[in-house]
Amino acid sequence: MRITMVGLGYVGLVTAASLAEIGHHVTCVDQDENKVRQLKEGILPFYEPGLRELITNLTSKSSLTFTTSLERSCLGAEVIYIAVGTPPNDDGTVDLSSLETVALQLAGYIKADVIVVIKSTVPVGTNDYVKRLIDEHLPTPVSVDIVSNPEFLREGTALHDTFFGDRIVIGANNPDAAKVIEEINKPFNVPIVKTTLQNAEMIKYASNAFLATKISFINEIANICEKVGADIADVAKAMGMDKRIGPQFLQAGIGYGGSCFPKDTRALMQISGNVAHEFALLKAVIDVNNKQQTLLVEKAKQRFGKLDERRIAVLGLAFKPNTDDIREAASLVVIEQLLTEGATVTVYDPVAMNNAKLVLNDQVLYAESVEAALKEADMALIVTEWEIIKQADLPKWRNLMNEPIIFDGRNCFDPSKMAEHNIEYHSIGRPVSMHLN
Numbered sequence: 001m002r003i004t005m006v007g008l009g010y011v012g013l014v015t016a017a018s019l020a021e022i023g024h025h026v027t028c029v030d031q032d033e034n035k036v037r038q039l040k041e042g043i044l045p046f047y048e049p050g051l052r053e054l055i056t057n058l059t060s061k062s063s064l065t066f067t068t069s070l071e072r073s074c075l076g077a078e079v080i081y082i083a084v085g086t087p088p089n090d091d092g093t094v095d096l097s098s099l100e101t102v103a104l105q106l107a108g109y110i111k112a113d114v115i116v117v118i119k120s121t122v123p124v125g126t127n128d129y130v131k132r133l134i135d136e137h138l139p140t141p142v143s144v145d146i147v148s149n150p151e152f153l154r155e156g157t158a159l160h161d162t163f164f165g166d167r168i169v170i171g172a173n174n175p176d177a178a179k180v181i182e183e184i185n186k187p188f189n190v191p192i193v194k195t196t197l198q199n200a201e202m203i204k205y206a207s208n209a210f211l212a213t214k215i216s217f218i219n220e221i222a223n224i225c226e227k228v229g230a231d232i233a234d235v236a237k238a239m240g241m242d243k244r245i246g247p248q249f250l251q252a253g254i255g256y257g258g259s260c261f262p263k264d265t266r267a268l269m270q271i272s273g274n275v276a277h278e279f280a281l282l283k284a285v286i287d288v289n290n291k292q293q294t295l296l297v298e299k300a301k302q303r304f305g306k307l308d309e310r311r312i313a314v315l316g317l318a319f320k321p322n323t324d325d326i327r328e329a330a331s332l333v334v335i336e337q338l339l340t341e342g343a344t345v346t347v348y349d350p351v352a353m354n355n356a357k358l359v360l361n362d363q364v365l366y367a368e369s370v371e372a373a374l375k376e377a378d379m380a381l382i383v384t385e386w387e388i389i390k391q392a393d394l395p396k397w398r399n400l401m402n403e404p405i406i407f408d409g410r411n412c413f414d415p416s417k418m419a420e421h422n423i424e425y426h427s428i429g430r431p432v433s434m435h436l437n
């Protein structure tokens with residue numbers, strides 16, 4: 001099948017490469033000339049394990065090509081995927097302007113019957129709206145079908161999630177169009193759910209909101225554990241053994257971040273508000289998360305009284321490991337709090353430093369390694385559970401720091417081990433372990 005993919009963010013690039021890998025011919029389009037030029041040279045715009053190798057292999061076979069010309073990419077395309085960003089507006093509503101722009105441009109370029117597949121996360125009713133927009137602006141009478149195919153990949157494990165996903169959702173009004181997209185996806189050998197456009201749109205928001213709910217729930221349990229002397233690690237483990245609950249997304253910590261959960265939960269609040277439904281549960285999930293992101297610094301303040309003139313190492317900036325994405329990362333909240341308190345902040349992340357520099361500029365010091373960040377620090381705050389952090393040489397950490405005190409937002413270490421190494425250790429939902437001398 002000849003496919004065009006418009007928008008080369010995480011979703012567009014990973015989907016395009018995956019579709020090419022299962023035998024389709026995919027032309028990738030982005031308006032960002034720099035991004036397209038770099039992709040042609042094999043340079044990826046973001047860090048994702050395994051993706052560069054896959055893309056290099058597919059481009060060498062010409063099953064994956066890159067261009068900035070939407071017009072040329074439409075020639076001969078049987079299916080056009082759209083995966084442009086749908087970022088939040090200030091009030092939490094979804095900014096659909098990129099999607100509208102692409103729809104209007106496409107209307108001018110489509111010369112034959114085609115299926116348009118929307119992969120972007122969009123509020124209920126948007127797929128219908130895009131169909132109307134295209135139809136109203138088509139200069140030639142051709143048939144354009146719209147299919148909603150929301151994406152469920154996670155950053156850092158995007159390829160695995162695509163090839164071993166739990167389900168592929170295909171929403172369409174026209175069963176023939178749904179059938180074509182089903183055939184395209186069959187080689188993935190992932191269960192396919194065919195449904196309406198509205199259901200497909202809602203499935204995406206409901207799934208993300210539910211996962212966010214699980215995280216805020218376990219974080220609240222963790223906060224209570226700290227006060228009653230229980231240990232969240234044991235509690236979550238035993239809860240997750242109940243198949244009705246399941247073990248995933250029960251990792252307590254400093255809250256969820258990233259380009260999806262924060263924006264999609266806020267968007268679902270807006271969607272429910274638009275139909276005069278007060279989604280009290282989701283509001284609580286968001287409030288809990290906002291508070292959770294401030295927890296580490298609050299603990300540090302309680303421990304020290306004031307943080308001004310303290311040298312503080314922040315370890316991990318990405319919103320989760322195995323990505324360089326810092327969109328709505330907890331690290332940004334933590335760093336802002338620390339700077340407001342007057343602390344001197346040194347940061348380190350194995351892959352997100354360049355993205356961080358674009359946002360934080362010269363407000364913080366940038367270290368070249370975990371060890372360099374810890375050197376002469378009065379305390380360390382762990383925000384992302386990178387493997388390089390979890391495999392710490394603890395005696396070395398202890399010797400590097402002015403004071404061996406760690407506030408861990410991701411529960412990377414066993415508290416008893418920290419006590420053995422004479423490190424004062426504050427984590428989430430577990431007892432504090434003090435150093436012995």
Ligand SMILES: NC(=O)c1ccc[n+]([C@@H]2O[C@H](COP(=O)([O-])OP(=O)(O)OC[C@H]3O[C@@H](n4cnc5c(N)ncnc54)[C@H](O)[C@@H]3O)[C@@H](O)[C@H]2O)c1
Nearest residue numbers: 007008009010011030031032083084085086098120121151
């Ligand atoms: N990032 C994720 O992990 C993830 C997972 C599932 C779903 N989603 C959803 O997928 C969508 C895309 O997210 P993302 O993070 O991959 O996107 P992104 O914002 O990182 O990238 C979007 C790309 O679209 C391009 N673009 C914008 N307007 C364009 C136009 N008119 N013509 C051509 N290209 C254009 C931009 O240049 C950019 O490269 C969003 O709706 C998001 O909510 C994201």
Ligand SMILES: O=c1ccn([C@@H]2O[C@H](COP(=O)(O)OP(=O)(O)O[C@H]3O[C@H](CO)[C@@H](O)[C@H](O)[C@H]3O)[C@@H](O)[C@H]2O)c(=O)[nH]1
Nearest residue numbers: 151152153154155249250251253255256257258260319320
């Ligand atoms: O038990 C957990 C699991 C996750 N998180 C945090 O939650 C955030 C999101 O993590 P994750 O879901 O792994 O990453 P994303 O790449 O944002 O993926 C989510 O958002 C995507 C965009 O919509 C969806 O496609 C995915 O299915 C959905 O998992 C991160 O800050 C994690 O640290 C926790 O705090 N505890």
